[in-house]
Amino acid sequence: MSGRWARTMLSAYRFAGAAAYPLVGPYVAWRTSRGKEDRNRRRERYGVAGRPRPEGPVIWIHAASVGETLAVVPLVESILDYGVNIVLTTGTVTSAQVVDERLGDRIIHQYVPLDLKPAVSRFLDHWKPDLAIIAESEIWPMTILELGARHVPQVLVNGRLSDRSFTSWKKRANIAEALFENLAHVVAQSDVDGERFRALGARPVTVSGNLKVDTNPPPVDLRALGTLQRQIGDRPTWAAISTHDGEEVVAAEVHATLHRRHHGLLTIVVPRHPDRAEALALQISGMGLKVARRSKGDRIGGDTDVLLGDTIGEMGLYLRLTEIAFVGRSLTSEGGQNPLEPAMLDTAVLAGRNVQNFREAYQRLLDSGGAKLVRDRDMLAGAVNFLLTNEVARHEMMAAGIATVDEMRGALARTLKSLEPYIQPLVVKARLKGANGR
Template sequence: MSERWARALLGTYRWAGAAAYPLVGGYIAWRTSKGKEERSRRRERYGFPGAARPHGPLVWFHAASVGETLAVAPLVERIIGLGINVVLTTGTVTSAAVVRDRFSEGVIHQYVPLDLTPALNRFLTHWAPDLAIIAESEIWPMTILELGSRRIPQILVNGRMSDRSFESWKKRSYIAEALFENLSHVIAQSEIDGERFRTLGARPVTVSGNLKGDTEPLPVDDAALALIGGQIGKRPTWAAVSTHEGEEQVAVSVHRLLKQRHPDILTIIVPRHPKRADALEAEFAAMGLKVARRSRNDRILYDTDILLGDTIGEMGLYLRLTEIAFVGRSLTAEGGQNPLEPALLDTAVLAGRNVQNFRDAYQKLVDRGGARLVRDADMLAGAVNFLLTNPAKRREMIAAGRETVEAMRGALNLTLKALEPYVQPLIVKARLEQANGRRAR
């Protein structure tokens, strides 16, 4: 495939997207009916602004979901601290809730516009960002091309590229090069990620490490922790968190195996998508299990089998109720979820072997003894039982996990250093406008 052909294909994609724009209303309406869009803010997905643009330089941050939002939070706060305005876009209702809870009024939140030219033009014309910073693996062709055509610097931070994405892009290398040449800088999580971006034509590429290693421990409502912790008492616990379809059934299988040796075991299950909780509760009840749901503030009784964590923004609570956590999307699904959050909260980390999206973090944790990978339910049950019956080994694993996270810190400062050439002119611009404003008064 020639470079000219790749550009023609991207041009066709652009026009096809513009033609499809009037037809996406049904798709957004469907997402709204499923609770995946805020009904009152649907227009933001079409690029219509939900707020006025503040005066002065502005950086557009985009973080797809909760994990990416938490990862870039310290970076966003540093940029705001320099006197620069920030509009932060996310793509999910849950991440919007995290933004409301995590940030002060210094951040303007918007839902990310559709990757279609009319929506993007409307968004970019209103917000007129001086710089765009995109988190992790959000590669949207029209967004990249529109930013490039407006000569707005765009930087990928905490960049990662999964095995599957890399293989897919390699088959379309000319398209990748035509897109990635628009990126002003890629700041990658690991050497593997960095080399993949270079192979696909991105320049320059630097490696910072994982920003998630620089995040603070997840917050918790101390009153809720004291209340639920008191209800649990001295019962042994373990958690299966960020689970995807099929992994809750694995957790129940493990629970039944563990109950033979630990009759008063409490299993905490936190599905990645809380809207699945009704179906899960019905399934667990049909198995004869007694379920307490966090969303109903159900009391945990002596014979409660499962605490179903079906709330948003309380992972810090669930992880503080145990010292053993299986991190999902790793057995019946692929890619994995962030293991650094539980490790930072003094939790021994277990996961399946499909953790490609967090390969570097898991490799470091496993090498230091802070995490263990399992292949199936029986192996998971054996690992949980071992940790429950060997407190000294459990403490060793917890300590190794925390030490691993501490050793991974530093990505934030390296990212800020790489961003300096793009941010420094905005600092000067902000100070000049402030000075001019004072003189005008």
């Protein structure tokens, strides 16, 4: 496919998006009915601004969901120190809550507009960003094209391309190149990600490491932590976190296998999507296990088998209740979830073998002895049993995990260095604006 043909296809995409725009109302309404959109702010998804544009330069930063949002918080805080206005967009209700908790009114939060020309154009017409910074793997063709048409520099930070995404883009290499030529800079997470972006036509590309390593450990409500610790007492615990469909049952089966060997064993299950909690509670209870649900304030009694962590924003609480954590989306689903949070919270990390999306982080943890991969349920049960039984080995894994995270830090400084040529002119512009306004 030629470059001219690729651009023709992207133009067709632009017009198709404009044609589809009137039809998206029912889709947004459906998402709103399921709690996936903020009912009072859903007009923002159509590019309708919820706030006036501030005077002076504006940097638009986009982070899709909770993980990306937490990763960019230190970056946002560093850019705020320059005195430049920031509009931060996210795509989920939970990520908006994280923004409010971590950044408050220091930034302007908006929900990201749908990747359709009318919505994107309306958003850009209002905010007129001087620079766009996009986190991780958010490749929205219409947004990239519209920013490019307005000559707004676009920088992809903490850039990542999964095996599946890279394979998909390679099949459309000319379209990828026509898109990525609009990016002023790609700051990739790893050498592998960097090479993939270069192969798809992105220039220039630098490697920073993973911004998630430079975040603070997830916070905790100390009162809630103390309450749960008193209820648990000295019972042995292990956790299965960020689990996907099928992995909760695996965790319950591991509990059933081990609870006779480890008297009083408590298994903590934290599903990636808490809206599945009702069905999960019924399923696990149907296996003969007693479940306490965090969202309902259930007390952990001596006969409680499973604490179901069906709340949002309390990962820091659940991880502080144990020294062993299996990280999900790695046994029954593919890609894995981020192992760095449990590692930095003094936890021995276990996972299935499907961890391609966090390959470098897992490889570093495996090399240091901070993590172990398991093949199936029986191997997971064996690993949990070993770590519960062998305190020295468990603490060695925990120490190795923390040391590995410390060694991986520095991505924030490297990212800021890459962004400096784009931010410094805006700093000068903001200062001149302030001086002329006095």
